[in-house]
Amino acid sequence: MLDHVSISHKSGIVLWSKSYTPSASNLVGSSSNPINALLKDVLVEGRSAVHGGGGGRESYEAGGWKMEWVLENGLDLVFVVAYHRLLHLPYIPTLLETIKSLFLTLYEPFLLSFVDSLRDGVVSTTASDWEFNKLLDGWDKVFDKVVKKAEMEELGVGKARKPFGRKATPIPKAALDAVFGGEEPRTDHVVPAAEMPVAPSTPKGQSAEEIARNVSALKARLAKAGGGGSSGGKKKVGGGGLPGSPSGGGSESDSPSKRSSSNNNNNKPPAASKVMRKWGDSSFTESDMAALDFSSPPPPPSSSSSSDPSSSAPTLSASQIADLISKDAMGSRTKDGFYDVADLNGSSSGGGVLEGGGEDEEEDDMIEKALEKSRLRKERELLGEDLGVDGAGEEEGGTGGRVVGGMSSWFTRLTGGKVLTKGDLKPVLEAMEKHLMSKNVAKGIAEKMCEGVEKALVGRKLGGFGSVKSEVRASLSQSITRILTPKSSTDILLEIKRKQQTPSLLLLSSSSSQAKPDPYKMVFVGVNGVGKSTNLSKVCFWLLQNDLRVLIAACDTFRSGAVEQLRVHVRNLGMLREAEGKEGGEDEGRRTRVELFEKGYGKDSAGIAREAIAYAKEKSFDVVLIDTAGRMQDNEPLMRALAKLVTVNTPDKIVFVGEALVGNEAVDQLTKFDRSLRDFSSATQxxxxxxxxxxxxxxxDTIDDKVGAALSMTYVTGQPILFVGCGQTYTDLRHIRVNHIVEALLKD
Structure with missing residues (x-):
């Protein structure tokens, strides 16, 4: 929609410009440049511009263009947008304010030195002496994003499209009448036009008898495409539609083809009797259950119920295997050679979730803020409000008691130099509570956090305005840090190593040198649909990168497809090992690094887990990852079954998998899971x-800086957050540090 955009100095130096069409580029480079006419007539000579559009917008027309502009008087800069004079683009004022704000923010040091040099007459005023392309590197990309966002906000985004599908085209009625002689054709089947039989072309000199035979053949082909003869009791389709044909005027039953069809029908076996309906109160038989069992057959007995990934689905191509991981998201190796996943701030992957995911997302965040600022400025201008010089009132929260938002505006309500009381802190704490809840912190926990800050500050004497802000932020930061600091070890690799090096009691009491240590056991629990199986496979990839042998136990015997999902993950992880050249070794017994142990569906999950642990010990696996069925926290029978699995198999780590999207629900889920496990696991003597x-x-990766669920979950149990999932590949597993959450929660 735009033709040309430029950023120039009033002296005539063009810092940056962009033309969208060849004609616009030629027009700008000619002697009749409309931009020069705008600068001369309106800005230099002070002639009045044309008022058009809503809100008293000024524009200038020249060379078939309509131009709108905005000035930066402090630096004598002019931002101009030109487009065809017949177009109506309401978003142009917002676009101009946005690019002005972003340009000044990104290149302020250079602009200040550039303008000072021009004013002092130190440098030349010719554009050829400046290398603006290098100095303003990256501005093209930022500008394109601004234009795209402004246009999409103006036009609306995400309009639903009608589903596209190919529909069968009915045969025209005239064609059917020509074939069937005007009688009613079959309606139980519509032949698509692509499948419609085409009659052979007939020369002009063809006899009537030949034409009749062709018509009969076409009818037979249409009847065959429609599914065969009509059902009993319905009217038969008539013969040929032309007089004088052999079958004309007679019934189709007189033809040899019809008699042959009748003989074939007589030789068919009698139809089976109707099967009675099974109602809900009737008992199911084994044959009924077998008819509904569509799971794959169990593996042969020689495999000991363990699935080899190489024997399952077809192998993947090299490109498909490469897509299973993200090189940018890979972790790093420690001094001891251990592979560790990256931190969420992207210390190992070059970009993280809380930090905006790299330069692109930082630019997006900056653009969003600039657009919001431009929209606020436009709204206030329409309301006749005075923003002050360069919008200072807006940046500081407005004048006349208006508060734009953010924690900085909360602290400005406090006054220093006196002993703080509850009355002084009440408005601040109310705003703080709302802020924490907007970050997805559960309401009850946000209230307790505010109570802790109140207790820490009431009665404290503060000496100034700045100290109020620093003390309140420090108190909140200290409170969050105390909650999030782990009370137990989060180094799973160290725990695995210790278990491998420390012999079990059975090993000490056994006189046989062939006794083997127990594997390290991890159980993954949670509600339905949170991603237990997916993140179990990510943890498995992390363990495989540390050269550990992993057995995955498929103990979700309820959800359809749960076993098949794990089988696909095991196959993919095995192919990744082979692609890395790490599969195999001198010890043939340790050839396979990852396997799946499954017994199908409808079995006792605790028993499957016990058998998997015994198999892992026998085959010298280092870690057993136990997948469980999702269940709601209020379902007591299912929670008892989960507690039974925990009691029977005594896992080393019980991991709760939850969504970062929820707020109050996260507290309810985790509280009831933890309470049920403690109550039911201790019920056994x-x-x-x-x-x-x-x-x-x-x-x-879907929550931006709304990390309140992390605070809520840690507050409930006092247990640490081991990992966070932030993508769909096996490398999308991250460590989250306490300071990351604190910074995100305190961010305005």
Missing amino acids: GAEQRGIDGMILTKF
Whole structure:
């Protein structure tokens, strides 16, 4: 829609310009440049511009263009947008204010030195002496994003499209009448036009008898395409439509083809009797259950119920295997040679979620803020409000008691130099509570956080305005840090290493040198659909990168496709190992690094887990990852079954997998899971009381800086967040640090 955009100095130096069409580029380069006419007539000579559009917008028309502009008087810069004079583009004022704000923000040091040099007469005023392309590198990309966002906001985004599908085209009625002689054709089947039989071309000298035979053949082909003869009791389709044909005027039953069809029908076996309906109160038989079992057959007995990934689905291509991981998201190796996943701020991957995901997302965030600022300025101008010089009132929260938002505006309500009381802190704490809830912190936890800050500040004497802000932020930061600091170890690799090096009691009491240590056991629990199986496979990839042998136990025997999903993950992880050249080794018994242990559906999950652990010990696996069925936290029978699995198999780590998208629901889920496990696991005499040992937060790439679920979950159990999931590849697993969450929660 735009023809030309330029940023220039009033002296005539063009800092940056962009033309969208060849004709616009030629027009700007000619002697009749409309931009020069605008600068001369309106800005230099002070002639009045044309008022057009809403809100008293000024524009200038020249050379078939309509031009709108905005000035930066402090630096004598002019931002001009030109487009065809017949177009109506309401978003142009917002676009101009946005690019002005962004340009000044990004290149302020250079612009100040450039303008000072011009004013002092130190440098030449010819554009050829300046290398603006290098100095303003990256501005083209930023500008294109601004234009795209402004246009999409003006036009609306995400209009639903009608589903596209190919529909069958009915045969025209005239064609059917020509074939069937005007009688009613079959209606139980519509032949698509692409499948419609085409009659052979007939020369002009063809006899009537030949034409009749062709018509009969066409009828037979149409009847065959429609599914055969009509059902009993319905009217038969008539004979040929032309007089004088052999079958004309007679019934189709007189033809040899019809008699042959009748003989074939007589030889067919009698139809089977109707099967009675099975109602809900009738019992199911084994044959009924077998008819509904569409799962794959169990593996042969020689495999000991363990699935080899090489024997499952077809192999993937090299490009498909490469897409399973993201090189940019790979972690790093420690000094000891261990592979560790990257931190969420992108210390190992070059960009993280909380930091905006790299330069592109930082630019997007900056553009969004500039657009919002331009919209606020436009709204206030329409309301006749005075913003002050360069919008200072807007940046500081407005004048006349108006508060734009943000935690900085909360602190300005406090006054220093006195002993703080509850009355002084009440408005600040109310705003703080709303801020925490907007970050997805559960309401009850946000209230307790504010109570802690209140207790820390009431009665404290503050000496100035600046100290109020720093003390309140420090108090909130300290409170969040205390909650998020882990109370137990989060180094799973160290725990695995210790278990491998420390012999079990059975090994000490056994006189056989062939006794083997127990594998490290991790159980993944959570509600339905949070991503337990997916993040289990990510943890498996991390363990494989540390040269550990992993057995995945498929203990979700309820959800359809759960076993098949894990089988696909095991196949993919095995192919990744082969692609990296790490599969195999001198010890043939340790050839396969990852396997799946499954017994199908409808079995006892606790028993499957026990058998998987025994198999892992026998085959010298280092880690067993136990996948469980999703269940709601209020379902007592299912929670008892989960507690039974924990009590029977005594896992080393019980990991709760939850979504980062939820707020109050996260507290309810985690509280009831932890309480049910502790209550039901200790119900058995002599059993140890077990609860949640750690959490994995999934879908963390969808929440921006709304990380309140992390604070809520840690506050409930006091257990650490082991990992966060932030993507769809096996490398999209991250560590989250305490300071990351604190910064995100305090961010305005």
